[in-house]
Amino acid sequence: MENNMEVQNVKTKNVKEHIFSLIVPIVFLALCGVGFYFSGLHYTFVLNEVISRLARNSFLVISLIIPVIAGLGLNFGIVLGAMAGQMALFFITDHAIEGFAGLMVAFVISTPIAIVLGYLTGRVLNKSKGREMITSMILGFFANGVYQLVFLVMAGTIIPFKNKKLLLSTGVGIKNSMDLMGIRYALDNIWKVKPYQGIAIPVSTIIVVGILCVALTWFLKTKLGQEMRTVGQDMHVASVAGINVDRTRNIAVIISTVLAAWGQIIFLQNIGTLNTYGSHEQVGLFAVASLLIGGASVKKATYGQALIGTFLFHMLFIISPMAGQNIMGDSQIGEFFRVFVAYGVIGLALLLHAWQEKSKK
Numbered sequence: 373m374e375n376n377m378e379v380q381n382v383k384t385k386n387v388k389e390h391i392f393s394l395i396v397p398i399v400f401l402a403l404c405g406v407g408f409y410f411s412g413l414h415y416t417f418v419l420n421e422v423i424s425r426l427a428r429n430s431f432l433v434i435s436l437i438i439p440v441i442a443g444l445g446l447n448f449g450i451v452l453g454a455m456a457g458q459m460a461l462f463f464i465t466d467h468a469i470e471g472f473a474g475l476m477v478a479f480v481i482s483t484p485i486a487i488v489l490g491y492l493t494g495r496v497l498n499k500s501k502g503r504e505m506i507t508s509m510i511l512g513f514f515a516n517g518v519y520q521l522v523f524l525v526m527a528g529t530i531i532p533f534k535n536k537k538l539l540l541s542t543g544v545g546i547k548n549s550m551d552l553m554g555i556r557y558a559l560d561n562i563w564k565v566k567p568y569q570g571i572a573i574p575v576s577t578i579i580v581v582g583i584l585c586v587a588l589t590w591f592l593k594t595k596l597g598q599e600m601r602t603v604g605q606d607m608h609v610a611s612v613a614g615i616n617v618d619r620t621r622n623i624a625v626i627i628s629t630v631l632a633a634w635g636q637i638i639f640l641q642n643i644g645t646l647n648t649y650g651s652h653e654q655v656g657l658f659a660v661a662s663l664l665i666g667g668a669s670v671k672k673a674t675y676g677q678a679l680i681g682t683f684l685f686h687m688l689f690i691i692s693p694m695a696g697q698n699i700m701g702d703s704q705i706g707e708f709f710r711v712f713v714a715y716g717v718i719g720l721a722l723l724l725h726a727w728q729e730k731s732k733k
Contacts, residue, residue, distance in 0.1 A: 396667055417570065421686075429682050430678065432636065434581070438624050438627050449508035453630065464481075465646075482637060483634075494624075498618045525545065552643070555641050557574075584631070600624055661718055665680075669721060692710050
């Protein structure tokens with residue numbers, strides 16, 4: 373009888389823990405339902421927008437998973453990867469390389485830049501073990517300053533540009549926005565299905581995201597992938613086992629940065645316009661918020677959580693303005709709510725993580 377009671381208590385405890393781990397996506401799912409009801413938007417419009425955003429943002433969000441597994445937490449430093457992707461887009465736009473070929477050239481050019489930036493980021497994060505998240509965030513701000521210095525002062529002088537239309541009227545510095553019509557939908561239009569009026573599914577982009585998930589699943593089963601898991605669980609045990617902890621963590625950051633560069637290219641080919649000095653700034657914040665909304669934590673993240681979080685986060689992005697307009701009479705309320713959600717969910721996740729760690733001790 374006592375054994376049965378113990379088993380029952382263990383099962384009840386497991387169920388409670390499972391529900392607790394899903395509390396964030398459940399809350400946001402409820403918010404999406406209420407917001408959709410009050411927004412008054414047609415379901416085909418919302419569904420089409422959600423599918424489009426899911427396809428173009430998922431790659432960026434998934435790029436966060438490897439550092440989480442390797443124990444580096446949430447890598448806000450993917451902003452540097454986004455910058456590498458944008459640098460590649462500057463090159464192909466300047467040289468008028470269009471279509472799918474232009475997209476492939478952008479991937480190739482962005483890769484070595486992202487590897488270098490990822491290596492430098494990894495070196496810095498290895499010097500700040502235990503404080504990787506805030507370090508990667510500050511590093512992103514610093515890199516943004518260097519990025520602006522390079523493309524506001526050096527573009528057109530030290531860095532030559534063939535197409536002078538991309539530069540400011542003074543001939544120095546890149547314009548605030550850049551037209552990417554040459555590669556717009558270069559990936560999306562390879563295979564796009566329209567099963568219903570008003571809905572378009574970029575199947576080719578979704579397949580690319582699926583390939584990434586399969587590739588990372590395979591990678592995590594390799595020797596290096598298993599070493600990353602070990603380092604993420606306990607750096608001291610990994611070191612005793614003969615694993616080069618710093619090297620393993622550095623590789624994780626490099627992979628994340630390269631994937632972020634590719635993800636930013638995929639994102640911008642869907643948008644069709646590049647905000648030279650602003651497109652990369654919120655990449656880390658929105659990707660981290662999406663991952664956390666899916667139920668991930670600073671120590672555990674899966675592809676399912678990344679995709680669910682991206683869906684819920686961008687669903688709120690679509691319906692918030694109209695819901696705010698209809699409820700409060702001001703669409704700006706919805707904009708404020710979206711910013712609150714982005715920062716709030718990160719703060720809440722970090723608070724819950726600290727609470728869980730304290731409970732274990």
